[in-house]
Amino acid sequence: MIPELGHFALIxxxxxxxxxxxxxxxxxxxxxxxxxxxxxxxxxxxFVLISVAIGALLHAFVNFDFSVVYVASNSNxxxxxxxxxAALWGAHEGSLLLWVWILAGWTLAVALASRNLPVTFAxxxxxxxxxxxxxxxxxxxxTSNPFERIFPAPADGRDLNPVLQDPALAIHPPxxxxxxxxxxxAFAFACAAMLExxxxxxxxxxxxxxTTMAWAFLxxxxxxxxxxxxxxxxxxxxxxxxxxxxxxxxxxLVGTALIHSxxxxxxxxxxxxxxxxxxxxxxxxxxxxxxxVRSGVLTSVHSFAADPTRGLFILAFLIVIxxxxxxxxxxxxxxxxxxxxxxxTAREAFLLYNNILLVCxxxxxxxxxxxxxxxxxMGQPPLSVGAPFYDALFPILMLPLMALVAxxxxxxxxxxxxxxxxxxxxxxxxxxAVAGLVLVYAGYGPGKWMTPLGVVLGVWIIVSSLxxxxxxxxxxxxxxxxxxxxxxxxxxxxLAVIAVATVESYTVERxxxxxxxxxxxxxxxxxxxxDIQRIEGPNYEAERATITVLRDGIPTAVLxxxxxxxxxQRQTLTEAGIANRWNKDLFAALSSQLGEGRxxxxxxxxxxxxxxWLGAGLMALGGILAASDRRYRVRAAATAPDPATQAxxxxx
Amino acid sequence: xxxxxxxxxxxxAIVAGVSIAAWLxxxxxxxxxxxxxxxxxxxxGKAPEGQRFRIGGMVANGSVQxxxxxxxxxxxxxxxxxxxxxxxxxxxxxxxxxxxxxVAHGRMQGATFVADEILAKHxxxxxxxxxxxxxxxxxxxxxxxxxxxxxxT
Numbered sequence: 001m002i003p004e005l006g007h008f009a010l011i012x013x014x015x016x017x018x019x020x021x022x023x024x025x026x027x028x029x030x031x032x033x034x035x036x037x038x039x040x041x042x043x044x045x046x047f048v049l050i051s052v053a054i055g056a057l058l059h060a061f062v063n064f065d066f067s068v069v070y071v072a073s074n075s076n077x078x079x080x081x082x083x084x085x086a087a088l089w090g091a092h093e094g095s096l097l098l099w100v101w102i103l104a105g106w107t108l109a110v111a112l113a114s115r116n117l118p119v120t121f122a123x124x125x126x127x128x129x130x131x132x133x134x135x136x137x138x139x140x141x142x143t144s145n146p147f148e149r150i151f152p153a154p155a156d157g158r159d160l161n162p163v164l165q166d167p168a169l170a171i172h173p174p175x176x177x178x179x180x181x182x183x184x185x186a187f188a189f190a191c192a193a194m195l196e197x198x199x200x201x202x203x204x205x206x207x208x209x210x211t212t213m214a215w216a217f218l219x220x221x222x223x224x225x226x227x228x229x230x231x232x233x234x235x236x237x238x239x240x241x242x243x244x245x246x247x248x249x250x251x252x253l254v255g256t257a258l259i260h261s262x263x264x265x266x267x268x269x270x271x272x273x274x275x276x277x278x279x280x281x282x283x284x285x286x287x288x289x290x291x292x293v294r295s296g297v298l299t300s301v302h303s304f305a306a307d308p309t310r311g312l313f314i315l316a317f318l319i320v321i322x323x324x325x326x327x328x329x330x331x332x333x334x335x336x337x338x339x340x341x342x343x344x345t346a347r348e349a350f351l352l353y354n355n356i357l358l359v360c361x362x363x364x365x366x367x368x369x370x371x372x373x374x375x376x377x378m379g380q381p382p383l384s385v386g387a388p389f390y391d392a393l394f395p396i397l398m399l400p401l402m403a404l405v406a407x408x409x410x411x412x413x414x415x416x417x418x419x420x421x422x423x424x425x426x427x428x429x430x431x432x433a434v435a436g437l438v439l440v441y442a443g444y445g446p447g448k449w450m451t452p453l454g455v456v457l458g459v460w461i462i463v464s465s466l467x468x469x470x471x472x473x474x475x476x477x478x479x480x481x482x483x484x485x486x487x488x489x490x491x492x493x494x495l496a497v498i499a500v501a502t503v504e505s506y507t508v509e510r511x512x513x514x515x516x517x518x519x520x521x522x523x524x525x526x527x528x529x530x531d532i533q534r535i536e537g538p539n540y541e542a543e544r545a546t547i548t549v550l551r552d553g554i555p556t557a558v559l560x561x562x563x564x565x566x567x568x569q570r571q572t573l574t575e576a577g578i579a580n581r582w583n584k585d586l587f588a589a590l591s592s593q594l595g596e597g598r599x600x601x602x603x604x605x606x607x608x609x610x611x612x613w614l615g616a617g618l619m620a621l622g623g624i625l626a627a628s629d630r631r632y633r634v635r636a637a638a639t640a641p642d643p644a645t646q647a648x649x650x651x652x
Numbered sequence: 653x654x655x656x657x658x659x660x661x662x663x664x665a666i667v668a669g670v671s672i673a674a675w676l677x678x679x680x681x682x683x684x685x686x687x688x689x690x691x692x693x694x695x696x697g698k699a700p701e702g703q704r705f706r707i708g709g710m711v712a713n714g715s716v717q718x719x720x721x722x723x724x725x726x727x728x729x730x731x732x733x734x735x736x737x738x739x740x741x742x743x744x745x746x747x748x749x750x751x752x753x754x755v756a757h758g759r760m761q762g763a764t765f766v767a768d769e770i771l772a773k774h775x776x777x778x779x780x781x782x783x784x785x786x787x788x789x790x791x792x793x794x795x796x797x798x799x800x801x802x803x804x805t
Contacts, residue, residue, distance in 0.1 A: 344661070384685070384686050386684060511742050571746070591746075595718065596721035
């Protein structure tokens with residue numbers, strides 16, 4: 001009964017989404033206020049109905065209702081409650097439901113927060129969101145109904161994929177989807193502006209906090225995924241340039257470009273059509289990511305079972321939505337003029353360079369990700385593009401960007417006036433160069449050529465971004481959240497760059513066949529394989545090794561890597577043993593028994609790796625702070641913007 | 653410089669930068685792209701000598717030989733027409749077993765494929781698209797008898 005209720009609620013939600021789209025877009029075009037008045041209730045109703053659907057599926061999961069196919073395929077009576085909840089988005093159907101629910105949540109938030117916006121504009125934004133929601137609900141109901149029943153019901157479920165039975169992975173998809181779907185809000189704002197044929201600085205001010213929030217969620221989601229891959233999947237790697245990782249990284253790169261381009265549109269009325277294009281691109285790449293994950297066209301660790309119908313549907317959806325938006329863009333963008341000029345060292349110019357490099361990086365990732373598909377379509381022999389391609393190209397684009405960030409932070413709007421900041425730029429660079437080179441050569445010794453460069457640039461970014469807030473504090477000026485957020489995000493970026501540069505050069509790794517009592521030497525560290533025991537978990541049994549790590553002969557950590565065997569799915573999984581130190585991770589993973597009492601063991605020592613995720617976390621925190629800045633909550637429509645007086649004094 | 657000249661300089665710089673990036677991109681792409689071959693193609697000598705590539709197929713039943721107490725392993729990859737011996741030293745993915753699809757990265761040394769990476773797939777039902785394509789003409793037989801090869805690939 002309850003699953004049918006959920007199914008029914010989902011159908012009603014689709015009807016409401018359709019009416020939200022029609023009343024919003026057509027109502028605004030006809031100038032019919034009564035039609036437009038129906039948009040917000042439709043959005044609210046849709047959220048309630050999809051929540052009912054989510055609740056129904058949760059109910060089925062928590063109460064072991066194995067007559068629902070999706071529950072039977074992704075749950076089991078031995079599965080702990082926490083993972084029964086997380087199993088809701090553990091596979092295709094449920095994660096789509098989560099997707100539409102989050103979209104409904106964002107829509108509701110926009111509906112509530114847009115009361116100060118002009119009526120027709122708000123209706124158009126909500127109308128476009130309704131259209132997107134309708135398409136996704138149609139997709140869910142037509143191809144991937146999570147409430148489908150099975151008769152007779154199986155006695156027990158087939159269990160959640162063991163790889164997903166992990167706390168970080170339980171919250172990774174919701175956060176990532178918050179980011180993916182959040183980009184649809186920027187997309188809707190862009191479409192509404194094009195429908196209006198008008199885009200001014202006020203528009204940018206409305207759009208900025210939404211985009212920044214979505215970007216922050218996307219950052220956390222990606223970082224969590226990377227962290228999970230590190231300790232669960234990857235035998236110690238943190239980024240694999242896997243197609244599905246790339247699918248989340250491309251929208252992030254374009255989203256980063258978008259929040260910076262929006263800053264220029266907001267403050268100076270510049271880059272209007274470019275900003276629109278980025279908003280469309282960002283959401284398109286989110287959809288493309290969905291297509292890649294769902295259709296199974298690419299070889300990936302994330303691929304859900306391949307289903308051509310689903311892939312085709314999303315491809316069609318991609319063409320309609322993106323083609324429509326781009327047509328609208330081609331028609332309306334020439335109307336938009338960006339009047340003001342600027343000098344090549346002005347802040348606007350640096351934001352432009354930032355955008356070019358970020359979009360190039362996204363294009364590079366896109367080429368690498370789609371190359372196998374394109375080769376296949378052209379009848380070429382199957383090929384794959386692996387990490388070496390990205391490892392060679394990505395730094396070439398990113399290292400100059402890092403230098404530009406460190407310099408651009410000092411540039412003023414309109415006229416760069418970098419001369420005035422000459423001391424700060426050169427002083428900052430000198431300090432960074434000394435600190436970075438000392439860290440690299442005294443701390444670690446020679447590595448790849450990129451490492452000292454990356455570390456120096458990372459330190460330089462941190463030093464550069466601290467000047468302005470310290471200056472404000474000394475002059476007893478206010479410190480708006482926008483400035484604090486921007487500073488935090490840039491410090492986070494610097495930390496992440498330093499960490500990646502260090503990890504790439506100074507990771508020590510060895511695989512060995514060890515018997516109890518034997519030792520594996522890794523620089524100053526020795527991994528002593530003490531013993532191995534059998535243990536039993538709720539739905540698995542495991543072998544757990546005890547490995548003592550000795551530093552210069554003195555025990556410093558005990559690692560307990562496990563090799564788990566999940567009964568129901570008959571799958572073996574490796575659970576790494578990791579000890580965090582402030583400046584490194586000691587990592588051990590246990591693999592199969594090799595005979596003669598030996599086990600294969602991978603031992604690693606990765607310096608500073610946690611700072612990659614710490615940096616990403618700071619970026620996200622900075623984004624959330626910046627999005628909550630007071631200036632976005634002021635009744636934007638009431639006052640005309642005054643860029644001239646704000647120029648240079650405000651954060652980007 | 654007049655504003656116009658400045659703009660043109662900027663445009664020129666951007667065009668130059670993007671061209672260099674594109675050129676480097678092409679170079680990196682050509683060097684780092686890896687092709688996929690099935691055992692039949694390898695047996696026909698289509699695989700490049702001394703270059704890294706990927707091989708995919710099934711791990712032949714009864715072919716896995718481990719040297720006890722070490723990380724060394726040998727097995728045969730088959731598409732039921734031809735087989736290629738593979739050697740590897742290192743940690744195997746959890747789902748590696750006989751009768752399952754496998755993709756390995758490495759080079760040919762003589763008639764043996766020396767793998768430096770065996771791909772980990774974390775789903776038993778999952779078959780890499782290349783492997784299922786490689787096996788499409790020859791669905792895995794219920795027994796180990798290879799079917800008569802009818803058409804060349």
